[in-house]
Amino acid sequence: MSDRYEIFLTCPKSLEGLLLDEAGSLGLEDAREQTAAVRGFADLETAYRLCLWSRLANRVLLVLKRFPTQDAESLYQGVREVDWADHLEPDGSLAVEFSGLGSGIDNTHFGALKVKDAIVDALRTAEGLRPSVEKLDPDLRVHLRLERGEAILSLDLSGHSLHQRGYRLQQGAAPLKENLAAAILIRAGWPKLAAEGGALADPMCGVGTFLVEAGMIAADMAPNLKREKWGFSNWLGHVPALWSRLHEEAEARARIGLARTPAWIRGYEADPRLIQPGRNNIERAGLSAWIKLYQGELATFEPRPDQNQKGLVVCNPPYGERLGDEASLLYLYQHLGERLRQACLGWQAAVFTGAPELGKRMGLRSHKQYAFWNGALPCKLLLFKVQLEQFVTGERRERDAGEREAPGEEQGGQGREPKPAVAQAARLTEGGQMFANRLQKNLRQLGKWARREGVSCYRLYDADMPEYALAVDLYGDWVHVQEYAPPRSIDPEKAQARWLDALAAIPQTLGVDPARVAIKRRERQSGTRQYERQGAQGQFLEVREGGVKLLVNLTDYLDTGLFLDHRPMRLRIQREAAGKRFLNLFCYTATATVHAAKGGARATTSVDLSKTYLDWARRNLALNGFSDKQRLEQGDVMAWLAEDRGEYDLIFIDPPTFSNSKRLDDVFDVQRDHVRLLDLAMARLAPGGVLYFSNNFRKFQLDEGISTRYAVAEISAETLDPDFARNPRIHRAWRLSAV
Template structure:
């Protein structure tokens, strides 16, 4: 093909303008920016050069045809109108990728199937041979886009997405896309800085994507040079001699670039394992001679001694997408701002963030901002001039960062008020905590209504549970107050900011309370009244230990000696551990969740208990109804609502209390005790229960000082059988 090709380069949204300029520099003609890409024309040599050199594109597509479509038959005829013998050998293989929908075709799989059939049928009719389908390594990859009543059929000259350079085999969560990293570096003017011998520092380098892309630019290395195969290699229109010339030209440029390399590129990470993964990626990219890595925490970051000025500090901090990460991110941004102000004066700064509000905690005003997408995640590139002119000044004119913890920006007035309250509460609880030898307790529970959250200490960890704000509260204002609370915690409670976990507590329905929120899997061992228990602060809404039930667990442990104990709706079995620790003769713990029963098994094992303590997976309502064993001590703490695929219907504690309590009392020994508790604020115990059994509400006695501010956290009753009347005794004893 000697005539200009009709080409399209796709890219992430937000990169279109930069991609347009890049393609023009590679020889593109008639280039026109559109949504998520650029249309352009050029000979096959330009197409090859774009595949090899584009740092921003995802794919380079050769457009073959565009036609109106309203049905599967329209699509079949339109695809069959292309002479596919010009593009694919009859014995070759193909893959069709379809996206979008039009009238009559609302399923991408159906669209791909129709297009594939049209290609295969045409080639079989003309040559007698049928191309095969290969999803992994096809000779020809066909792109089909359906939108606005039309179909666009193209050949994918790229093959694997161009952003996948091949060097990154190891990456963390939500890794930075390579082409987005390149866009950030272009926007910061790194190629010009590198040519002038400038320096680049990434203080949180992660998998080293920014460092590697910077090194590729600084050495004039084509990002696709390490690829063995592109999509055009199996295309019938491929011209090997032209491709060879383009590739040799790239190799010559790389050799000259490496020889003339004058820049300095350094990355830092606090975790040695992460640094090793980054080093592996750097070696695969062939950039080990250009990049230095160091193990260093952000709070102790110092500018490399050999780093020249002016330079570029560029980084992509964690986004805080996972449950509980935003708390530590608050201080991370404060430390980052402090390091920039103190160590990198005169440099440029660039922070690609998934949470631009946190950028305001850095103590430097952004000179400019750009919106990008990292995959599906919206991000903002904040660009800084690290100069005192741009520093945010405190209320007394002091530069931000001159006060506060470890040089971080000072607390706001609201955060300082919260910090004062946290210190006061902790001081008031200190004597009780020492006397009871507690590791886990609540230190704050929406004491100041505008800062609506609970703050719990678990050893040297802090769990913050944000209460859902009323709809009348401005969400931005609620978020701002939460961040003030989070920023106050490390200083007031003297904890590491990375050991603060944030959770949003809202009204739960059905099984939401027990669904996994994250998959970090880390369990922390804590001690409560001599019992060792495992908690998980990240993966679920609850931690595995209801702190407000501490007095109830203590009571069970004190009363359990020599008794048969039943724990219904046992959750993670904490009450069972206390019963066993108190000398229970045996126990049965029932729950429907396999996850929590396994957790209960670990808790029992951790304390050396296994024999005589049975764990049963079952619907508690069905199990207690069918049970024929007798127990001396029963504890029931049901959820407010619950449903499961293994349950029939929905459990409602207000509606089902009578059936549940009656069934449990049938399993209770004549002189036994049943404790019934729940946290439904509007719960009312049925009058019939009080008429049939001896009932005493003991809610006030089941609250420790850390929950005295919230007496409605739960309600609890002590139930026993009524003493038999004289008539009843005669009937029972046969008198």
């Protein structure tokens, strides 16, 4: 079979250069690139080899004829002149694919129809036999492309696109095509690493496409070895003996490859729904002995190869609808960079993303970048060498690379010792100095406790002196000040003067830049005004608590997103969450959920009516490397509970005193409605489970009937840290379980 054919290999845009190299290595001669294709010349054996071994091509097209065409009639005649009896039986089936416009063809459907008519008319017999059209599984798939007045008529030897290897019957929400995944691995240097015995890990593997493609490369498996149906299977020009020899050679290479010591290839996926489909894909590919897939969050990702070998971390983080809003993605990429620095020193990393600006926030410098297209979406492949000298902090990435944070230094100044008061105290009024003295006293006492306990955010002052009715909270190197509305018995002018005295004293006493003092007026009130938006600066500050990172906003809302008084409750939940199903009702920004996930909760569900706070919750989870495995549900808690049929081992409820959102059918009143709320929630509590209930309504009384139905213990005193010891009425809390 020495006939030489013109061959077109089609591929996704941006893979042309890689495909050119691959096709040349497989025997394609005189090859050159075109847009989304490579053109060259080969005999039938090479064409078969390209079908079997190309990891990058979509289709292998064997050109039957090129001819000029001016109109539909010349197109018809040019196609009909081919001796179709050499290619298809009269009663066979065909499908026609048509691309390009011109020469009087302004509709691809019309062009395909003319090509089909020409083939059918050429094969029609006197007895009335004629080929039929079969789009899904034809005996022959014909392709015609119009290109600058010339028709290129080809047979599609591949049949279905070559990226459809046959192993991936189940896929995730945003899958990469197999040939694009292979191209990414090739660009990342995996073939060389695999040959040297390197390892590969994917921390967000979905259903395992990178893993399988990497395994086939390492094991020298032809990517289309398991395909049973080809475009040439029923082509009359097919030479079965030639194909069988090539296929047997590929099977022999795969047997030899799989008999070698398996490459260490591991995938980790947070979503439990994708684990079994991923393992099924790996099994169908014949690589179960080489590839292992585990359920795991990015927060716990740490590749541990058997022989301590280094290798490649490859992943395709979400960059669109799969995770949520842009802020969540930002923190996910930051956390990915952190995990690479902490767990993958000496490895290489390849991050494929449609949001390269997020890649810049990983805190690593890419030494190479490649442009790709994922369908119609422009993407970048960022390559990293995870080495100490490559690190760039997210805040300083545009500044001198020589600047480094001190070892162990954490953003937010955990347990910091504020600067001493500056020599401006003489400017304070007598009242202002009195207020400053109280701040200094509190700072000496609480500062020691905060440093000892590793607390970076705490309440320093809460209307300790009635005439100075404000709350002062420290958030790392920021100060958050809330003024309570003075009683009507206080002269407004005196109240205003004291307020100004306090504002003058705070920066001096705490040694902070006044620009880092966030000021709000807060009235003691009911309803939902505490959740109303106050500004639109959109500035989020990252703080730390109990080993997790949380986002606060000191400017845009009356509350910051972190209820400081619930710190002991959140840490209790973290300690008790291991292996449990956690439910957080009225979850706000889901800080308790983050703690539960950090503590090893098997699953978490968080419910709130506000989309704004659920988006914030999503950011908090992503910041810590936790994914959509942690369910966030928008809805009225009472209605949601009435419909839910889940079972939970640990439940936390911290409702507002009142809620009169327009989306509620009725006003929520914690005193009036807590009995029904607790009954609904206890119905969802698993045997042996625990429910924690708290609220900050100062006149609240727990209904006596609750204690007759459940085991109830008030734990309010246990849920207050020293910074709220002066205000024990800040909230009350109970522990409930089944009797």
